[in-house]
Amino acid sequence: MAYLTLLLAILHVHKALCEETFWDTAVQLSETMTLECVYSFTDNLTQVEWSKINGTEKVTIAIYNPSHPVLIQRNYRHKVHFLNSTEGLHNMSLSFHNASEEDTGTYSCLFHTFPHGSWEKKIKVVQSDSFEIAAPSNGNLYAEPGQNVTLSCQLQRKWPVQQVMWEKVQPHQVDILAYCNLSQKTRYTSRYQRKTWSNCSKESMQSVLIIPSAMAADSGLYRCRSEASSGENETIVIRLIITDGASNNHFILPVAGGSVSLLFVILIIVITIMFYNRRRRRQVRTPLKEPRDKQSKVATNCRSPTSPIQSIDDEKEDIYVNYPTFSQRPKPRV
Template identity: 25%
Template sequence: MKIIIGLVFLHMIKTFELEEIVDTTLILRSTITLDCKYPGNETVIQIHWAKVNGSLEEVICTIHRSYGNYISPKYMSRLSYVVGNSSLDLSITLRETSKVDIGIYVCYVTVFPTGTMKKVIAVQGDDFGHILPSSHQVFKKNSKITLNFQNTLSGDVNKVIVQKFANGKMSLVTYCKNSKPGRKSLSYGFDFIKRSFVNCSDFQNVTLKIHQAAIMDEGIYQCHFWSDDKNQTISVNVHIQTTGLTSMSTFALICGVSSLVVLVIFIIAALCLVRTRKNRKIQAKQVNVSFNSTCPQLQIDTADKEPTYANFTPNSSFSKSWT
């Protein structure tokens, strides 16, 4: 299964049957993850990773459903498989990288009954530079992302490429070009094959739609238009909100709720303190009252009964308690 995949590194490699365009471009770091997630639901039989060296492909590792795993001795000490939430995550991680790791990598995925697909990844030493988007759009999670790119070129456009920039990675979304007079060819990047749709029938106005927006869809999307003598690039920053509020509203709400919680806690603590002090004063007052009321109560009782007990002689034990 032949797939034409993105425009970042254009290489003529003898091992490839066609002029290949790269799916994803990464910036070299001390640790890099070569991402390869199969977008379909078919059964994966084998995954094969290779690095292109001149006219040859150097084997990195192979994962087979029945025969197990193989890692080249050259990569054994610094390669690990990415443990994802799905068995369709076929990514690998390289540690302790250096300039020798710059180049082109290919992930071959053999599935039943589709056949073999491949994803081409380029690792480069230079950064992408600063990208300034011309507009900003917000979409709700699980909604449909719709982006319209309209160029202002005067000449006929013969090629359109849409790319996504996020987290130090550049991924191809789609590639449209005039293959024959009156006919256009359309190809999708490996990560967008199953979940996006591009209408490039009119090169003057290209529409991109992505189904069920997720956090991973955040980033800057660039649409490049090429004519015979000019080109134009349009950039849109896409943000995915997980609630019904915008990011600024969410931030303000969080700050407001936090302040309210702190205020409520302070008020409750103050009321508890005041109540505690009040209870202590009441208890102290009750003790004093109960103590001081003993003698008057006896005086009142004896006063009421004075005619009857005029000649009463107090018990000696009782008298001792009040001497």
């Protein structure tokens, strides 16, 4: 009996530790940061509890109850406050100011609702640089608002894939959108405020993530991470760009600007060539004109009294010679 109690205690601790290490969202530590917690269902909200997880214990930070004033634990009264600006969506995000290194760790946002009961989201605050730096994009995918966007991730054939995870990567945080254990055929229910759908099939060699009715806010980096039980893993990152009317200008303007610049360069080249050819023609015409002028001047000033044309004409004229005229008298008769 003692062994059974000890075994149950070990399993309980192990389960608690595993739950602590698993998180829904990772947030970059900064002096002013917001831990997002939005319950997107339409259940009646009875109470929300924020707490920090220290090992197997939870330390209460703040409590929100629609029927009572907000309760914030003494050590956090001048550090945190609720951002329930959209109560219709049950937005119970917690905002920090003057946060420090001691605020790193895992936080729990627990909703008590009716009739579905409790709903919990775990957020891990870590000291890190921009998350996007560690997630370079492998390619871009363009879509229009309102479309059902499908992101696909080709799985490895060299080793058996055991689990697949889809994440949305932003500079300040990473959200888990889908998690699937192929060997156990278990699926994780995302706590992300945007509803998505993914497949969980060991026979399929491709994992897909579907975002229904895409919006401009869905633009960003999406990471697909697959892992085998032996430790092999692969990561693929896709940048989704929702091209609405406003964002289309961002893509059209660079193209239009490049075209205008190219036409401007071509116009300058054409004008330069025309100017060069025109100048060259002037240089060619000037030497030819000067000899003709000189020739005309020489012909005018040094002309001989008898032109060659006249001499030729004189040769063709008849030549007359004056002979003496003798009178013909009859001879005298003897």
